[in-house]
Structure formats: structure tokens, C-alpha cells
Amino acid sequence: MTLKWGIAATGGIASKMAAALQTLDDAEIVAVGSRSPESATTFANKFGIPQAHGSYAELFADPNVDIVYIASPHSHHRDMAVAALDAGKHVLCEKAFAVNTTEATEMVAAARRNHRFLMEAMWTWFIPGNVELKRRIADGAIGKVLTVDADFALDISATNGRHRRADLAGGALLDLGIYPVTFACHVLDEYPDDVKAMGRLTESGVDATLAGVASFPAGALSTFQTSLDGKSGLSARIVGTAGRIEVEAPFWFASAFTVYRSGGIAERVEISNNGLAHEAAHAMERIAAGHLESDVVTLDHSLQTMRLLDEIRAQVGVIYPSET
Known part of the structure; x- marks a missing residue:
């Protein structure tokens, strides 16, 4: 079963994932999305991706995309993941999963109401x-x-x-x-x-x-x-x-x-090891088997991680503008 990937964002980690996906026989990158058409086009040309979208909304609406890899700063993870899930896409989202537990909980809820696969990209656990x-x-x-x-x-x-x-x-x-x-x-x-x-x-x-x-x-x-x-x-x-x-x-x-x-x-x-390819292969195996979450980095694991990070931030006094 070939899974068609869309990559959301065009930074360094997105480039590493694109290279990793191209080593997997059952993965095909069909689209990339960015906040600007120029960035998306440059990225698409670099990796031979057929479709470049000048917005994330266009990427999520692309009918050829099965799963979206979210590679934006974590300040944008919640909004992008929820939008992709609501558009009917599976999602592999970079860590940290979200800014805080509240956001992560909203992401999990979106995955469950749309019956779509969602996993935090904790690649270390798959190396x-x-x-x-x-x-x-x-x-x-x-x-x-x-x-x-x-x-x-x-x-x-x-x-x-x-x-x-x-x-x-x-x-x-x-x-x-x-x-x-x-x-x-x-x-x-x-x-x-x-x-x-x-x-x-x-x-x-x-x-x-x-x-x-x-x-x-x-x-x-x-x-x-x-x-x-x-x-x-x-x-x-x-x-x-x-x-x-x-x-x-x-x-x-x-x-x-x-x-x-x-x-x-x-x-x-x-x-x-083959870097990010291991977590991507795991996500595809789970989706092909009909599962909606990982059995290694479960959604509960991601929520527990966010609670732990929230507690650490609270102790050192870090509060982000979005939380005030």
C-alpha cells in the first residue's frame, strides 16, 4: 500500500523528512505546502515533488494527499494539525506535539472525531x-x-x-x-x-x-x-x-x-539507522493495518509528555503569549 504524503512547511526538518521518505518504497511525496508559493516551489523542485501549494489550507484540501507531515514551529502545530485532520488527512506532527496540554488535547480530539491517524514524531523512540x-x-x-x-x-x-x-x-x-x-x-x-x-x-x-x-x-x-x-x-x-x-x-x-x-x-x-525514515515507516504500517494511533508513541504518551513539559515550564516561569 503506497501512502501519499504532503509536507507542511519547508524548513530544515522538512528537508530531512523529504529525504527520508524518498528511501521508503511505499511512500510517495505528492505535495508540499508553505506560507509562500516561492518557498513551496523551491522545496518541490529540490525534491522532485509534483505539487507546490502556496498555503497550508491548499495542501490540506489536496485530494491526492493521504497523510500530512507537519514540520512547522510547535507554536503552529495545534492549528495545522486540527485543520489537516478536519480535512480528512492522517497526521504525523513534529515534536514538541503542541505548546501545552490544552492544545495537545484538542489535537487528539480532532483525530478521534475524524477517525484519522495522529502521531507525534518522536523519532528517537524508533531508532x-x-x-x-x-x-x-x-x-x-x-x-x-x-x-x-x-x-x-x-x-x-x-x-x-x-x-x-x-x-x-x-x-x-x-x-x-x-x-x-x-x-x-x-x-x-x-x-x-x-x-x-x-x-x-x-x-x-x-x-x-x-x-x-x-x-x-x-x-x-x-x-x-x-x-x-x-x-x-x-x-x-x-x-x-x-x-x-x-x-x-x-x-x-x-x-x-x-x-x-x-x-x-x-x-x-x-x-x-535511517534517521526519520523509521518513524515514517511505523506510521505507514499502522495506517495500513487500520490503526488510528501508534502503539509506541501512543496519544496518551504524547499527552503525558505535554503535561510533564507544562510542569517543567511552570517551575522555571516560562509563559508564552498565547497562554496569557
Whole structure:
């Protein structure tokens, strides 16, 4: 079953998804939409896409499109996802899923009333190396997990870029920090029952640097760090009662990790990946099988993630203009 894709927005992540989709035999990109005809046409020419739409509304109304990949800033996710779902399209929406839980809940409601597939594009959860990492932890490779630590900080200094703009729901957390925050949720297969965070804000009121600790029902603790002001090691570590695992950078699409067992020899595991193609393939498999959501990144997972991000933002004092 070939699924016909429409790509909404033409930025860097949209380009990466377009390239990834072109590696999948059962995916066909038939249209792209942008806020301007010029941007859509440039993108369409770059990737050999037959139809370029000068508005998102035109893309969502295109009868040839089965599923829309939303690649806009997360400040626009709710409006675009709801519009696409109401137009009868399936949706794969970039993370962070929305600005807050209220918006995410509206997106889920739109998917359910239209009987359409909706999934948050948490590509890390589908990367083969991270899938194997999670399997080994579940099988007891390092015993009972005690701590999970991850960091994602980059030097993004442009003051007028989307990362530092409150009106575009900027800040380190929703764009970068979501990875280390949810990495522990992924490998532990549960969400925290408590979280404590501290941060430093920019003059525009978004989080420039943020760090925190979370506790999980089964007893593990996690730490997370993120920033727009400097580059970190981009790695992750899981410590258990019988060993530890070091995930090589960048941990969110890791191709290698090393298992250190207590009293044993270190085992380095290498598993190549095809980037965003894994989550896209999963979405298509679920749709072809008649499902309306993922069984890996469920809609409940996305709502739990948004509640967690909301709580962290509340603790550091980040409130976006759309929330006032």
C-alpha cells in the first residue's frame, strides 16, 4: 500500500523528512505546502515533488494527499494539525506535539472525531539502536535501573531565530530539552511521578538554560540538561545495579552504545539507522493495518509528555503569549 504524503512547511526538518521518505518504497511525496508559493516551489523542485501549494489550507484540501507531515514551529502545530485532520488527512506532527496540554488535547480530539491517524514524531523512540537499548534494559542487562542521565545543549545565538522567540514558543525545553526529558521515559517505559527543574530565562522570557531531576514510580531517578547558550556532550548514561550503558552522541539517534556489566567485559553495540525514515515507516504500517494511533508513541504518551513539559515550564516561569 503506497501512502501519499504532503509536507507542511519547508524548513530544515522538512528537508530531512523529504529525504527520508524518498528511501521508503511505499511512500510517495505528492505535495508540499508553505506560507509562500516561492518557498513551496523551491522545496518541490529540490525534491522532485509534483505539487507546490502556496498555503497550508491548499495542501490540506489536496485530494491526492493521504497523510500530512507537519514540520512547522510547535507554536503552529495545534492549528495545522486540527485543520489537516478536519480535512480528512492522517497526521504525523513534529515534536514538541503542541505548546501545552490544552492544545495537545484538542489535537487528539480532532483525530478521534475524524477517525484519522495522529502521531507525534518522536523519532528517537524508533531508532534501531535505541529500540535495542530499551530491549536490553527490559531484559535485565544492567539489572534494576537506578539513574538515567541525558543532555542536549547547543550554541544557538541568533536573537531573532525561532528558538529565542516567545511568540513561536521558543526556548531550549520544547525544541532540545524534550529529548533528554523523555529519553528516561522511553527506556524506563514509564513517566515520572515527580519532577524538579530550574532554569535561566532570556530577556524575551523563554528558557535559555534548564536542568532538572525526575523520579519514577519503579524507583529510578533521571537528570536532564538543555541550553541554547553552549554545546554539551549530547550523550546519555543509564546506571543499573549490575552495570551501566553509555550511549554515544548524539543519543537521540544513536548508532552505538556500550554495555559495561559488573565484573565483565565491555560490549560495544553498533546499529546503523535511517534517521526519520523509521518513524515514517511505523506510521505507514499502522495506517495500513487500520490503526488510528501508534502503539509506541501512543496519544496518551504524547499527552503525558505535554503535561510533564507544562510542569517543567511552570517551575522555571516560562509563559508564552498565547497562554496569557
